[in-house]
Amino acid sequence: MRADRVWTNARIATCSAGAEGLGVIEYGAIAATGGRISFVGPAKDAPGANEVIDCGGRWITPGLIDCHTHLVHGGNRAHEFELRLAGATYEEIARAGGGIVSTVAATRAASEADLVASALPRLDALIADGVTTVEIKSGYGLDLATETRMLKAARQLAHERSVEIVTTFLGAHAVPPKTASADAHIDAVVAMLPQVALHADAVDAFCESIAFSPAQTERVFAAAAAHGLRVKLHADQLSNSGGAALAARYNALSADHLEFTDVAGVAAMAAHGTVAVLLPGAYYFVRETQLPPITALRAAGVPIAVATDCNPGTSPLTSLLLAMNMAATCFRLTVEECLLGVTRNAARALGRDADIGSIESGKLCNLAVWDIERPAELVYRMGMSPLHARVFGGEMTGKCA
Ligand code: DI6
Ligand code: FE
Numbered sequence: 001m002r003a004d005r006v007w008t009n010a011r012i013a014t015c016s017a018g019a020e021g022l023g024v025i026e027y028g029a030i031a032a033t034g035g036r037i038s039f040v041g042p043a044k045d046a047p048g049a050n051e052v053i054d055c056g057g058r059w060i061t062p063g064l065i066d067c068h069t070h071l072v073h074g075g076n077r078a079h080e081f082e083l084r085l086a087g088a089t090y091e092e093i094a095r096a097g098g099g100i101v102s103t104v105a106a107t108r109a110a111s112e113a114d115l116v117a118s119a120l121p122r123l124d125a126l127i128a129d130g131v132t133t134v135e136i137k138s139g140y141g142l143d144l145a146t147e148t149r150m151l152k153a154a155r156q157l158a159h160e161r162s163v164e165i166v167t168t169f170l171g172a173h174a175v176p177p178k179t180a181s182a183d184a185h186i187d188a189v190v191a192m193l194p195q196v197a198l199h200a201d202a203v204d205a206f207c208e209s210i211a212f213s214p215a216q217t218e219r220v221f222a223a224a225a226a227h228g229l230r231v232k233l234h235a236d237q238l239s240n241s242g243g244a245a246l247a248a249r250y251n252a253l254s255a256d257h258l259e260f261t262d263v264a265g266v267a268a269m270a271a272h273g274t275v276a277v278l279l280p281g282a283y284y285f286v287r288e289t290q291l292p293p294i295t296a297l298r299a300a301g302v303p304i305a306v307a308t309d310c311n312p313g314t315s316p317l318t319s320l321l322l323a324m325n326m327a328a329t330c331f332r333l334t335v336e337e338c339l340l341g342v343t344r345n346a347a348r349a350l351g352r353d354a355d356i357g358s359i360e361s362g363k364l365c366n367l368a369v370w371d372i373e374r375p376a377e378l379v380y381r382m383g384m385s386p387l388h389a390r391v392f393g394g395e396m397t398g399k400c401a
Helices: 078-085 090-095 100-109 112-128 145-158 182-196 213-226 243-248 263-272 278-284 295-300 319-333 334-342 345-347 376-380
Strands: 004-013 025-031 036-042 050-055 059-062 064-066 132-137 164-172 200-206 230-235 254-255 275-278 305-308 367-370 387-393
Touching: 004 036, 004 367, 059 064, 064 319, 064 345, 078 090, 100 145, 100 254, 112 132, 112 145, 132 145, 132 345, 145 182, 145 305, 164 182, 164 213, 182 213, 182 376, 213 230, 213 243, 243 254, 243 263, 263 295, 275 345, 278 319, 295 305, 305 319, 305 334, 305 345, 319 334, 319 376, 334 345, 334 376
Parallel strands: 004 050, 004 059, 064 132, 132 164, 164 200, 200 230, 230 254, 254 275, 275 305
Antiparallel strands: 004 025, 025 036, 059 367, 367 387
16 A cells, blocks of 8 residues: 655664564665554565655654653742752752742743743753653642643643643642641542543652652542543652552552662562653752662563653753663663663553554654664763654654755
């Protein structure tokens, strides 16, 4: 069958699950029909097409996936950054009423249009790194109206740019001001779920000594399950509260951060197929020294993803390529682990692996075309994107000639 478009003369890292390593095809071609991949293989076997694009030997990877961000929020926290430079800790700032709640005030004051407008430059930065799918969490509204507005703004971004947006309800991010207790806020989060479920693809929580206990997290997870939503968790970032094991017990798509996760947590994740999402930007920005249990995750065969955690407090990072570099430099991930971490495993962390994350027939034709000699260059550079073109749903969003 004649394809709509064929990209030929390319070196392809398919990142497909059945392949060795990155699943490289030298002298390869990819065909798109109706927005999906209809062929991937040696260029000599490619089908005829209405348009043939010669990639000049460039590399093609799946479009990158940033599977953990807080991209939509009001204001910024550059001032707190200055305070931290002067010696204050993240916990001290949070306990003194700064931190997340200061972003809550700025977000509550922002309209949906304001939220879209302020997120767009951050989204454009990710897109310039070859990103085609972005997960965006709520969690800076903490009331029904603002949480809903954040999720709607996030979904609106998919109409502003050629990008797929996956939304996550993070109502249990912090206890909002003037709330009697953390338990009272969990009551409110559970009550919000029926309405926010219309705008969210999954549910997340911040399980931590400065946020919510495992018991409170479980109440959120139970409510999410009752609404048919999969869960994820900010787990064991600042201390080990057994968050990773708790997430796994609820068949979470992912457990994220994991600096303080122990071997029992890793074993539980392996048993339940929960993806480990590593967030080296936050590790770097808060100057953490406790490394996530990389060796144990590898040994247990837990899929590892890498994301920016783009947020105003602990990771004001809008480069997924730099997150890959940090994962390699700080966490000693290999080039292959970094690239699979922002493609195949990131798709799995979003429950989207049937449609995205690798270059395979039937999946959406979301690609990144790179001006590089070898995949290691994607991890090696700091501050320059070698992106040549992006393909979203089979359509070129940049030139490739
Ligand atoms: N963990 C984090 O690192 C961010 N949220 C979370 O649950 C911090 C968000 C912020 O400080 O605004
Ligand atoms: Fe986060």
